[in-house]
Amino acid sequence: MSSRQKSGVFQDSSSVTSRINYHSTAFADSMPGLAAPGATSQRLAHLEEHGFVIITDFVGNPWIPVLREAGRRITEACAPEYGYSKLDCSKGYVHRAKADEAWAIRGLIHPAFGEPCFAQFLGSPDFLNFVDSWCDLKPHELEMTAMLLWCNPRKNEHKLGWHRDATWWGTGEPHRAQRVDRGSTLDDYSEEVEKIRWKEIQEKNAKSLQERNGVSLFLALVDEECHELVPGSHKRWRTPFEHDVLLPKKMKDMGVPYTPSWNGIDPLPDQVAIRLKAGEALIRIGSNIHTGHTVPEQERNTLSIGWSKWEDPNTKEPMVADARYAWQLDPAVREALPHKWMKIAWDRWAEKQKLGETLEDRYTEFDIERIKGGELVGWRGELERQAVEAGEKWEPFQTLS
Template sequence: MARSPNLEALERDGFIVIRSALTTEQIQELRDACQKVTAMARKGEWSNVRTLPKQFPPWNIPKGTNPAAEGIWGVQGMMHPSMLEHELFTATYFSDALINPTKELLQCEDDELVMELFNLLVRPDHNFELRWHRDDISEKATPEEELQRLGTPAWHTQWNLALYDDESLIVIPGSHRRARTDTERQADPYENGLPDELHVQMSPGDVVFYNNNILHRGAYNSEKERMTLHGSVGHVKGESVRARNVLQHGLRDWVDQCDFSKLPTSSRGRAEGMRRRLIELARKSGDVGYSLDG
């Protein structure tokens, strides 16, 4: 399969922005749905949320308590069968707008794809930042350990789909191909202004695909509306490399219940195959633990 300019840019920089992936009508439909979901979550009526000030899973919420009591910055499980508007979110996840670039970047076809994560990142209840990190490599890793892990194929795509203007993703281009520099290792975890850092500028309908082991962080303004759909799609060759990154979010508890009956015929077979491969991944994986602490 020929290598595309998008793939070359992803491999060089660690991210690629595809402009205007959605129509104006699709953006508005998703905004309306996300507003309902966010309102539900802020009222404490959805337990699977990203709680402030915690950065990474597990978001442990004691039973019988309000999951949004301390504020939230994300909503998990957009394809869960009990989620409001889950049919719209499911159709979006399996749509050509997201799957075609995924196949281009992974250089594969539908029958090699694996269903993974689909969440919503929202305006936090107070200003909130993530520390510099790689999604599946500990900050305690030595340079040799980083290089060994970074030398392994990613076997997935990860993306943020903006429904409003969004510049909260901060990356260091090219850092997915090298160990951290001394400056990066010694910097404050929330350092602003590291050499070469870049705020990824996104307009409504834009989607950024990025290597999840690029050195990156997030900075979220509580006064600026944010609704950014955040997901990933795997490749069958990922197997154990992807199992922890995906299954730490609890998908194995409900993925078999996802409803694909309202999907267009052209997407339904794709969705069923991707789910089947995720279930098989979960079956082969034991207790995967968590990628990061904090």
């Protein structure tokens, strides 16, 4: 057992009882030494060293059972067999796995979802006090950011591929869900280019830790251990083994040099599962190597929530919104926000975005197929009407005629 495990940061799986046969060989739990609220020096040091920290600021908070039950209702309503009969999920963006089961749900603050508690909690003194304790930010300084609910498919195991939430190849530009650019040339994945991107990622990480111009956390509404990561992988050069794990198969087939190391099944060296109790939350640095892993027999009901600091008035032309966030441009979202300052925060976010002109810019594949099948849903504009009329003749990324 490593010295870090002996210190209590990580526990060997042989010393704990888990209801799930996870691939991880170790687990990370909350620590008494990190219990003091806010951005303490101990918490920040742990975050900088390991790439994550587990906080306990919301344990026992009365919002947790309220959000838990709302999350369960939404997850149930998004089951594929209901289509849009229980909840018009085309007003959000529901990530679906095998058999169209939901594994992540966006749209929680849209009034069509019928659960105002999510917007209320986002603007509550309890959550704002936490944001202030972590970032020293007040409501008038905030800009809207993303919110989603992590859930588990009820019938099938689901696991994402190992990845970083950072573009470590090519130009380094962030990608949008509807037009994912994973690079197309050998140069995009050359070690020279990768090292340039890695230097940029390190600089961004350091700035983020120092300035803390926002915070996003995974707030567990039930006990869960579904997030897996490799501690410290956010700040060191990847190993040959990790390069094999991260490198897309397409680029391997094209001839990008790599060392075959992983069979696609075995645990990664040093990986841990983050074990959260209800009310505990994970704050992490997204450039660490991580994945999500759920099984039908254990509920996942975890809220990803946060605020960002508003920088300056936007002087650039609005960009087509990432399809995952297009729903949030609906003015109905703004009107449903419970406070004036939240509407201003929405305005600051929305002025940088514009709604795309294709179905792929607005919807998941599940919604697109239903629109082409004759259901007028989502924005219900001329684009959707023409797609309904055209049916299967409607082409990918087709625009209005």
